[in-house]
Amino acid sequence: MIEVRFHGRGGQGAVTAVRILASALYLEGKYTQAIPMYGTERRGAPVVAFLRIGESRINERDLVHNPDIVVVLDPLLSRTVPVTEGLKEGGLIVMNFPKPGTEAGIGGRFMLATVDATGIALEALGRPITNTAMLGAFAKASGLVSLESLEKTLLEHWPGRLGEMNLRALRTAYERVTPPVDVSGIQAQEKRPREEIFSKDVSSWRIFKPQLDEDRCVGCRRCYIYCPEVAISMIQGKARVDYSSCKGCGICGEECPTGAISMVQEAL
Amino acid sequence: MGRWEVMVGNKAIAYAAKLARVQFISAYPITPQTSVVEYLAEMVASGELDAEFVNVEGELTAQTAALGASAAGARAFTATSGPGLLYMHHPMHATSGGRFPVVMAVIHRSVKGMQPDHSDMMAQRDTGWIMLECENSQELLDTGIMAFKIAEDERVRLPTIFAGDGYILSYTAEPVEIPSQEDVDAFLPPYRSSYPLLPGLAEEARRVQMEQWGIGQDPQLRWRRQQEAMEAAKMVIMEVNEEFYKWFGRRYGNGLVEEYRCDDVEAFIVAMGTIASTARTAIDRLQAKGRRIGLVKLKSFRPFPSEEFRRLGAMVRAIGVIDRNISLGSGGITFQEIRSSLYDLEERPRILGFHAGLSGKEVRVGDIEMICEKTLRAAKGEGPPSLVEWI
């Protein structure tokens, strides 16, 4: 049996990813089990999902503690979440990271393949929803599932245009993912304090950051009302973002009627 | 021939209701409801399923509405979870008292918190419903179909719950075979109530009911008749399980309990639901190491298969019972019932009780291996004669 753990953030589609993978592998004659871990459904909060792949019905109903493979959907997550915890020696990590695996701050007796899934998702979908790109990367790096089965399942899941867009993300990542590199010689980066679902400081969740143009702000308070994290305060008639509470969801930018808020990608 | 699909447990439950061609579905649509009724609502809206779907304002009404539909002669279904089931408690007595064969899916959720345990269903244990527990999504679908056949059998006529653990099954996706509609139709013919409470027929129906089910005579008689129906249900459950096997090639032990690798063992453990599933792996590992321990999966919690445990208990020296529940102030519920089933044996095995998985606490393969080792020690006469432990 092969066990896989997916790490992501609420909204990146980790649960959908394991379900699609379970269906695609089933097409190839495997028995599968896709287990989501539900917590509070908070967009941006760290989430995990598991996948078991076996040759016959899988009886284990506990969680996966010693995965063979770890997939990381978010480029910054590994700074606060111990993504390699319990990973078997010689195990594979497939990570959304725009640089070579040796620069990801992950070390240990593992193999690491990277792909800029955020970049690919933005190109293909216009949104940083990285799950389908990471499925393409997973297929190539692990060799466990064919691109064809994934394509078929994906189109069943999203018929029409959405399916086509996701197909592009899937295929592009399949082509661009790096071959796995040995990271046993790399010093693992110091972790920041472990992130919890109820964390107050959510700045590490951001891929995009709201930037305020004070001249264009007319003080209408829309952003202040809609921000789900209460990260915006109104000071002397102008909006101001408290960046430690801002998770980068972009709702303020969507709601602002004057275009005073633009979302800029965070540097890695 | 059926077809296969990778689906979550909630969808498997919805398919059971659809394939059974339920005519009436009542549900409270908000938390703690699950996506079972969402799938069913879609099936009804798309015309795939011809049923009356009634959204109600609470679970008490959901149960009462299902009761009413069943009384009028419709095949009625509802689903709920955790605290929703607690709200149904009062009318559930009426459903069983009126001998209405409503079928209900229970997606376990603890009465303390969101994660699963069996406290929700155990709180209904004396409501007079048949209760069948499932360990995977295939079993949920299959048991759902069987539940109607059991409930509607003239020898039984009792409402029936089929249940599975929330999250662990309800939102986990795995391959499930969906039997063909033709086969299910042949296995489960349409429901024909012999005593529909319809205008004009109502009087006659009431008269028959009173006679047969003891209403309006000796005040205790209706209880006694219900208990007799529960006893009769044991045979019916076994029959339906075998007939299902003939049609679909799957069966669940003898319908009441399933013995897993119990040949030539000196002890066995007992578990319900998903813990029984995980326990299979533990048993496989231990038997590979030469340990002589098996698993008895308890599928029918009500009626409780005491005879089965008497038969099985006579073959071993120790039994370890895992309860995903507790009767506070007393103890593990299946532990006590099994223990009492063994009382009449000349030579009783030792029996140990374990509480595990309450409020969704994870039960790992290793936990069950440890339970097995303790049970094996008891079989060798080591350790205390009786023991209750929290895992």
Ligand code: SF4
């Ligand atoms: S992006 Fe805007 S709306 Fe979202 S958390 Fe940050 S300030 Fe609030």
Ligand code: SF4
């Ligand atoms: S929505 Fe735009 S204009 Fe209105 S207060 Fe916020 S930043 Fe200013």
